Every structure is written in C-alpha cells, then in structure tokens.
Amino acid sequence: MELLERFALGDLEAFESLFRQFQGEVYGSILRLVRDPGTAEDLTVETFWRIYRARARFDPARSFVTWARRIASNAALDQIKASRAEILLPADLPDPRAVNPAVERDLHDQIRAAFRRLPAKLQAVATLALIEEKPQAVIAAELGISAEAVKSRQFRAVRLLRKELKRLGVEP
Amino acid sequence: MTERDDEKVLSLLRAAVPPLKDPGLKRDLWPAMLRKLDEQPIRVSWLDWALVAFVAAWLFVFPEVIPAVLYQL
Numbered sequence: 001m002e003l004l005e006r007f008a009l010g011d012l013e014a015f016e017s018l019f020r021q022f023q024g025e026v027y028g029s030i031l032r033l034v035r036d037p038g039t040a041e042d043l044t045v046e047t048f049w050r051i052y053r054a055r056a057r058f059d060p061a062r063s064f065v066t067w068a069r070r071i072a073s074n075a076a077l078d079q080i081k082a083s084r085a086e087i088l089l090p091a092d093l094p095d096p097r098a099v100n101p102a103v104e105r106d107l108h109d110q111i112r113a114a115f116r117r118l119p120a121k122l123q124a125v126a127t128l129a130l131i132e133e134k135p136q137a138v139i140a141a142e143l144g145i146s147a148e149a150v151k152s153r154q155f156r157a158v159r160l161l162r163k164e165l166k167r168l169g170v171e172p
Numbered sequence: 173m174t175e176r177d178d179e180k181v182l183s184l185l186r187a188a189v190p191p192l193k194d195p196g197l198k199r200d201l202w203p204a205m206l207r208k209l210d211e212q213p214i215r216v217s218w219l220d221w222a223l224v225a226f227v228a229a230w231l232f233v234f235p236e237v238i239p240a241v242l243y244q245l
Contacts, residue, residue, distance in 0.1 A: 020200075023200075023202070027201070028195040028196065031192060035189070045205050048201075107188075109188075112189055126185075131189050131191050132192070161185065162181050
C-alpha cells in the first residue's frame with residue numbers, strides 16, 4: 001500500500017515519514033508569515049496535528065504538500081489574527097526625518113506595528129508578495145485563493161499601509 | 173496616490189521587515205509532535221454521552237431494577 005493511503009488509514013509510521021519529509025517545508029512557509037522561529041515551530045506541530053486529525057478526509061490521489069501548506073497557512077493566519085488583537089496603538093510618534101539611530105529603530109518598530117495591524121488576510125499576502133517577493137501564482141496556491149484575490153489584497157494592503165504610515169507622520 | 177508613493181511605502185516596509193534569509197528548520201520537531209499526540213485527551217463521542225444519559229434516566233424512572241443490575245455486575 002502507498003504511503004499516502006496508509007497515512008489516510010491512520011498508520012502512525014506513514015504519518016511520521018510524511019512529517020519528517022515535509023516538516024521543513026511547512027515550517028518555512030509558516031515562518032515567512034509569522035516571522036518568529038519559536039512560534040513557527042509550535043505552529044508546525046499544530047499544523048501536523050490538524051493534518052493527523054483530518055487524515056480520513058485526505059484523498060491520497062491529491063498532493064499532500066499542497067494540502068499541508070494550505071493547512072499551515074490557515075494556522076499562521078489564526079496566529080496573526082490572535083497577535084493582532086494584542087498590538088496597542090503607539091502613544092508617541094517619532095519624527096520620521098530624524099537620523100538618530102535610536103529614533104530610526106523606533107520608526108522601524110512603528111512601521112512593523114503598522115504592518116501587523118493590517119487585517120490578517122492582507123498581512124499574509126503583503127508579507128509574501130511585498131517582502132518575500134513571491135510570484136502571485138505561488139501565493140495563490142499557498143493561501144488557497146485566486147491570483148485576482150492576491151492582486152486585490154496586495155493593493156488594499158499597500159493602500160492601508162500608506163494610510164497608517166501617514167497617521168504615524170511618515171509621508172511617502 | 174502614485175507609483176512613486178507605493179515604492180516609498182515598499183522601501184520603508186522592506187527596511188523595517190526584511191525578507192527572511194534562511195527559513196530552514198534548525199531541529200527535528202517529531203519528538204514535539206509525539207508529545208502533542210500523547211497529550212490529547214480521550215474523546216467521548218456524543219453517542220456515548222447519550223447512552224449514559226439514557227441509562228441514568230432509565231434507572232431514575234425504574235429504581236426497582238437497580239438491585240437486579242447490581243446483582244448482574
């Protein structure tokens with residue numbers, strides 16, 4: 001019997017083989033979205049836990065890695081949504097024209113905070129498209145949305161980010 | 173709203189949130205996965221709970237069967 005069929009039937013050894021084969025890839029795709037190695041490790045385990053629980057619904061004729069990456073993206077999006085709620089609005093805004101390294105660091109912190117305040121779905125697309133510079137088709141496959149949706153979310157993310165930066169006193 | 177504005181936003185963003193250079197996994201996560209699998213509590217299905225509720229209700233309505241049931245145990 002094939003590995004994927006054995007996994008779908010609940011064979012733990014088959015699951016271990018798949019885990020060892022794809023843990024790095026799943027971890028990488030999560031890390032790109034959440035940007036924290038510890039969180040990415042926890043979410044990788046969480047992703048494979050979700051995969052193991054859903055094994056009966058998996059069709060062995062389909063691609064395991066595509067399915068796994070989709071579940072990983074959902075786990076990462078859940079994490080982004082949860083962490084967004086914890087971010088507080090900054091009280092003091094730095095002068096963006098200052099060249100003091102400490103102020104510049106503050107400015108980067110403010111920009112990161114502004115970025116993290118984007119809605120989770122926009123933040124995920126913006127991370128992959130604008131920071132990691134991945135092609136739209138790859139992002140679409142990873143997040144399980146159309147290329148048009150990627151384009152639209154990217155546009156909305158930039159627009160919201162510009163608005164947020166303006167609020168912080170950073171005029172693009 | 174111009175393309176130049178967008179470029180400025182992107183350069184500010186990339187300076188604050190640089191792309192990941194090496195998103196490689198540093199350790200094997202299988203031991204953590206095994207712990208997670210072991211930690212999960214035993215799940216009782218709703219059917220089992222319904223059966224327990226039915227038996228409890230039955231014993232409540234017909235308490236005279238309790239000695240007979242206990243005798244059978």
